[in-house]
Amino acid sequence: MGGNSQSTLVSQLRSQFKVHADTHSYTFLHESGRDLVEEVLTYRQLDRDAREIAAWLASRPEAHRPVLLLFEPGADFWRAFAGCLYAGVVAIPAPLPHDQRSMGRVAGILRDADSSLALTTAKLRDLLAAGIEELGLARPISCVAIDDSPLAEAESWTMPHLAPDTVAFLQYTSGSTGDPKGVAVTHDNVLNNLAMIAETLSVNTDSTLIGWIPHFHDMGLISVVLGFFTGANVVAMSPLAFLKRPVRLLKAISDYRGTHTASPNFAYNLMARRVAPEQLTDIDLSSLEVALNGAEPVRRTTMERINDLLAPAGFAPSAMRPAYGMAEVTLMATVSRGVQRYLDADADALEQNRYRPAINRAVGLVSSGEPGPGTDVRIVSPENLQPLPDDHVGDIWLRSPSVASGYHNRPVETAEQFRANTSDGDGPFLRTGDLGMMHDGELYVTGRRKDLLIVNGRNLYPQDIEELVKELHPALADSLGVAISVDANDVESLVLIHAVKHRLLGDVSYPQLAATVKTAVARHFEVAAPGVVFVNHGGIHLTTSGKVQRASMRAAFLKGELDDVLHEELLR
Template sequence: MTGYRNFTELIMERAAQAPEHTALLLLPDSDERGRPASVTYRTLDASARRLAGRLQADGAEGEPVLLLHASRWQFAVSFLACLYAGAVAVPLPPSGGRSHHDERVAGIVRQASPRAALTDAVLAPDVSRLLARHGHGSIPCLAADAVSGHAGWQPPGLDRDTVAYLQFTSGSTGSPKGVMVTHGNLLANQEALAGLLGAGPGSRIGGWLPFHHDMGLVGQLLHPLSVGATSVVLSPEAFVKQPVRWLEAIGRYGIEVSGAPDFAYDLCVRRVTDEQLDGLDLSGWRVAVSGGEPVRAETRRAFADRFAAAGLRPEAMHAAYGLAEATLLVSGGPATDGERTVDAEALEQGRLREPRPGRPAHTLVPCGTAADGVLIVDPETHEPLPDGEIGEIWVTGPGVAPGYWRDRPASAEHFGAATADGTGGLLRTGDLGALDGGRLYVTGRLKDVIVVAGRNLYPQDLERTIQRVSTLFGTGTAFSVPGERERVVVVQELRTHQRYALDLEEIAKDVQRCLTEEFEVAVAGVLLVRPGTVRRTTSGKVERSAMRHLFLNGGLRPLYQYLDEELLAPADPRRRPRADQQT
């Protein structure tokens, strides 16, 4: 893909080469809701050109344009229309039904200062009201599926340094920031994805990931279009309601490349029944990518074992590491190639060491062979670290974005970092990991790490262990709160409508005992909450920083809570840990 001046040029060439080839295969949410809809490259290209002409006529070239679509087809048209028009696409979730979603969209609007908003006709009134409520009623809200075309479209003057779109980060470790992904970044990352996935014009790539998220946008929409393949699209809602729909689609529609975060594979293991398993055919699933959050060895093994009967081959399982600031992919490869079991205590001390007999161990999944531009650096001294030592992952390369949109302080903090020995132009990812034998092992988030008595505890390890306590547990999160010493707090969803028949105090004690026995850590707070309380990003990541903020500001309404004396607010007796604190 090195011969193209911009990503738009590549997509237009694919449409010209095979205009009747299927670009999108849009699947219904259920068998009762219709048949798949097929969209050719000719239709997609013509629709994007018509809308691009309207955007150019409205003066959107070079300006941000919000995309808030429930329709997957219309999102694809609007995104390509922005590229064709030279506008800067800003993908956003269409609605969340909660105030924090509206607040996040409002914050993005303030930062992006968009020229217009594109949405579906059915959503246009709601989007207009949302903008008006937050003081942005002057921004035109256009129903993209009802906008008449414009004959005056002209190819814009684009080069590799032109910003193609803004990928606002999930906000799971801070306020959302708009990553400026250029056409050159896109071209470079698509080339890297092609090397990992090995797909071509005859391939079908797809899944259920939302298009406003980088993994869904770059991996499941733009990548198939960039290689002239077919993007097979299932809605996120269909997967959440029935995880088996994802696996059924892979067999039924010949999807050979698909991926999702770790939690999705775990959900399939837990919720796909034996009867449903009998009807699956996963023999054609050539590359099953796990990425977007730490890849658990337990999940990989359980998924491979569970669905081997459906024809899934162990070598299909791949693990990948990436982030929006690097467009998407940093490294990836077969999940079984280099899987390593290490000493748990040494891992807490920041080192990869062989396990000791009779001592706790932890299995790490490699995220492929690291490219030359991947370094492990001490986050405090900025000294590069040798193999086997855990530090912050720093990255450089053509897929790394130039910075955040209109945010110079944040850009200076994260982009253009230099090591102590003078190696510059590096992106600080905020992720922790280690290199060993050329392979990259990701161990956690720098800002999420819980430091207790000089030990680094990873919240995802605590969260996974807590799930053993009760089959009624849903999503949970663990985080630390500041003080004279860091204290561990757990917020755990309880899936039950019969809470009065449960001993919630005893359940909270079980959580404490579980973590004390497994990690030798005292738990300062346990909050049992209703389903839906723990915030997650659209890709399924737990928003630990948001949950910590809610906890510290009294924004949680638990069914039951235990708080030790250090966490109690003396002036607020409602926060005291009483056995009758059930609602």
């Protein structure tokens, strides 16, 4: 479904809200002690609230610029987001600031987007207004609560003119705090990606989507809009509710007969570690058709653990669907069609950017599936920009109607990332920044180019090192770590910075744990023993969606500014 069709994103949403006005809904599960209590917003109510907000936005000169949405997880965000869509106003889903670092991120977004209006709730308005005022921005920002009273009459709303290239929202990527980039996603991009996802994952009006991912994350945002687009039911909870008790997601799938859910790999890993088999006694997962796994490297061990844990509760192995995508392509580019495929790649060959079946050391690779309809995936040599054949590792480039129009107000970065051409002039393609290969028509992602560690002339992927270390001791298993390379005495060497849960150390001392890590990494990857730094959980820098910020951690290490250090044994 593209921009040439008569349907627009707004007309499609309105049509679904009208047909399913009182039979379908967005349900948010609020925490109340150990229980979750539902707040139900019918599609009739959501449509009315969106029209009220849209009619009001049409009268506000500040809405000619992108509008910041600062909300707690729940129905109010979706009222505001749908209102922006209905008004043809560019929305910015953003994380609520909770400290100085995250307030700095909001400041960076406001400067980059040149915004002058923020929507929020009465509960948060005064606090946010005071915080924003202290930022000393060049342009004043109005903070308006959408729940004080109806902002306008719903009946006064009129459908805006929406061209295919009208920007629907800015998805700010998890970059450095002061320099976030807004991916400008058009109405046509959203329509195309939603249609592709609905087709490949069989999402329709009989589906029920269950989720917990933040609304300011591309996977969390598009998952819910997908429900509206297809006329499905949507059930959601806050990230905190899920992270505190991961079994809650499984219980919601069971209670609401969920058909589709999505999470990054770390969340499935969390469930595999934190959900006990006895917690599944009354849980029935037989309704679940799709458990999307994307947004970060997908791990075979995690998928196998989930299958083993959840099979007795009716979880079908075919439900687990590894996928690949990013905000720059709206959300999804490739997805497994229900048969998981793995490769045991020879480590020596992979370090030379080739795939062959393992002879000695093996690296496990998971297929991210086939390209979606209309999606062209190319593997390109970074040296000469020539397309590479199957089983060769190179840069992943994408071409699709879902590829966003570029970065907001950043023509140079847009040209570099979104307008790439191969050596034979084919293009434009999106440079994803990821490395991977095609094999039997499916994409295998091997890592990010900027994260690649080059040690002794060999290409090592930090995720592989970090995964190994987690298996070495319970105090490391549930914690995050980051492998970086540094120049020590004119030699590129490894340093591993890892969070430790002190209460799980048992009789093992920090020096003993460090020795275990050094020996295991040196033997498995055939490198000199790495430097090791153990930190508390707060010492690992994370993005708003919970991914490790490797560049930020490396910079902090080099400056001697790591936080919460418990023990360190550095390179000599």
